[in-house]
């Protein structure tokens with residue numbers, strides 16, 4: 001039942017993947033709790049129920065590969081190259097301290113808190129700096145790997161986009177450019193069925209978004225966005241295709257936005273979305289799906305799968321005890337760092353307009 | 357220049373050849389430089405500025421892009437993030453609006469929002485300006501859009517030497533730069549001149565050039581209008597007024613110093629450009645000088661600009677809306693006689 005890539009994953013990989021799912025989920029609910037406690041300001045964009053897309057897509061990347069995350073992908077900044085050691089400062093991903101400092105708007109942010117939330121990046125860690133402009137980083141992703149190829153490299157770039165963002169003209173321009181130049185650009189569509197308050201049937205007129213790829217003459221794959229193995233499988237297929245010089249792909253990961261567009265929208269989302277649709281959309285929590293897959297694969301016992309029952313719970317219901325301690329400890333280090341860090345001095349607002 | 361004046365074969369170059377030389381020299385000097393644009397490779401560019409460049413440097417470094425201005429700018433920006441210097445050609449500067457978001461929100465802000473981590477050495481260049489009957493979408497000067505977007509430098513040469521020297525400097529600058537080429541000057545015989553080779557050709561960004569010295573009125577301008585101002589200065593001279601004509605050459609950064617020094621001498625100011633009036637760069641120059649040099653002014657400063665209209669096609673209409681020698685002369689005389 002598992003594909004060729006997922007079959008090669010070991011029991012250790014399974015446990016690591018599960019822990020990463022827990023961590024992404026814990027990041028989400030912990031920030032909501034911090035905000036409720038008044039320790040944090042700013043809008044939060046939840047990846048709750050969509051974590052398997054981030055974890056599964058990042059797991060098989062090489063350290064030198066690039067990523068281009070957006071607002072719903074905050075955990076991607078630290079999950080990149082996570083296999084090289086969660087606390088290894090040399091790995092090609094951000095530290096949890098850096099990411100938390102960014103969320104809190106402190107000096108330790110990689111962008112020194114000049115823009116908010118996910119609008120950070122790192123040239124050193126091969127993470128493209130995002131902006132608010134939806135689909136706006138796909139051209140740069142193509143450019144980054146174009147330059148890499150000129151230098152003889154074999155890096156691949158993963159760009160993440162909501163399905164709503166694909167209606168932007170720049171999405172078409174960039175994917176077409178990448179297709180024409182056979183660039184190693186894997187465009188991941190996190191199809192969570194909603195773009196803020198607009199459902200997919202008002203965004204595009206296809207059954208499966210992945211078919212849009214036909215128009216560019218590139219592969220369009222569909223992954224079960226609740227199943228970390230399936231995401232890993234399809235993304236690795238696209239990544240190997242890209243790395244071998246065959247060009248870009250679109251990987252549509254089908255999922256569901258569990259809560260509001262941002263935490264400011266939770267109450268309204270509960271009204272503008274049909275209750276049964278929401279219940280259905282939340283019914284396949286990626287952590288629960290992963291546990292079932294592990295039990296079936298024999299890498300977890302049925303008893304073990306009952307430990308740390310975070311799955312199926314919202315931020316209001318879940319507690320730290322529902323998560324593995326390694327996950328709670330790791331994130332707490334980031335949170336404490338950020339809370340104690342200082343904000344940058346005001347005069348930095350006038351700096352760095354130009355490189356002198 | 358005098359040395360070659362009697363040589364049998366003139367070594368004088370036109371504006372377009374000067375630009376081309378800059379690209380060839382910088383491509384040779386910088387193996388990390390990449391050019392990208394519509395029809396710049398196989399065709400050699402709509403006007404031929406990149407003629408032969410792809411043959412010499414290959415399809416990887418001289419990229420024929422699909423008609424996608426946003427992707428062209430964004431892809432170039434991504435290359436800069438990953439260590440390249442890029443030259444982006446807009447087939448006509450009017451089409452730059454299709455890449456606007458990628459320029460002002462993505463590229464221009466990169467250094468700022470990364471707190472200095474990433475500089476973007478990119479030059480976006482293309483044919484601009486009116487007077488050629490190019491009509492609404494092949495005549496614009498839209499530099500004000502970008503002057504209002506922090507993080508971009510803006511350059512506009514009026515002579516072959518400056519075309520080459522400023523383009524070379526721009527391609528060595530670590531910031532994104534909008535480079536406005538005056539397409540009416542591309543092949544003008546009258547302005548051909550000797551153009552130095554290599555580093556001797558470099559012209560620094562942010563330095564104005566005094567095209568003619570005078571004591572009675574300062575005329576500040578750039579681009580094609582420089583020649584109209586020089587022409588107007590002849591009539592002024594016949595009327596007894598000697599005009600100082602300053603070609604700012606670069607708008608951002610602006611050489612306020614040179615304008616201010618001139619104004620201290622002439623006490624009168626006229627600013628000329630071919631962009632529409634409201635919120636145009638001429639207004640910016642007036643505002644800055646009104647603030648800096650109020651005590652030196654003996655007359656209200658005046659600007660001569662395009663009317664607040666698009667640029668129409670047929671000659672009488674185009675002439676009606678754009679600055680002309682007559683309009684400049686008339687405005688300058690008014691200021692001189694105030």
Ligand SMILES: Cc1ncc(C[n+]2csc(CCOP(=O)(O)OP(=O)(O)O)c2C)c(N)n1
Pocket residue numbers: 071072132133134161162163164165166190192194195196257261
């Ligand atoms: C160019 C642009 N237009 C509008 C917005 C406002 N906006 C931010 S997120 C969003 C919805 C995005 O939906 P989707 O792409 O499906 O991603 P999701 O939030 O569902 O993950 C909108 C309209 C924006 N950020 N950028």
Ligand SMILES: [Mg+2]
Pocket residue numbers: 162163164190191192193194195196
């Ligand atoms: Mg969506």
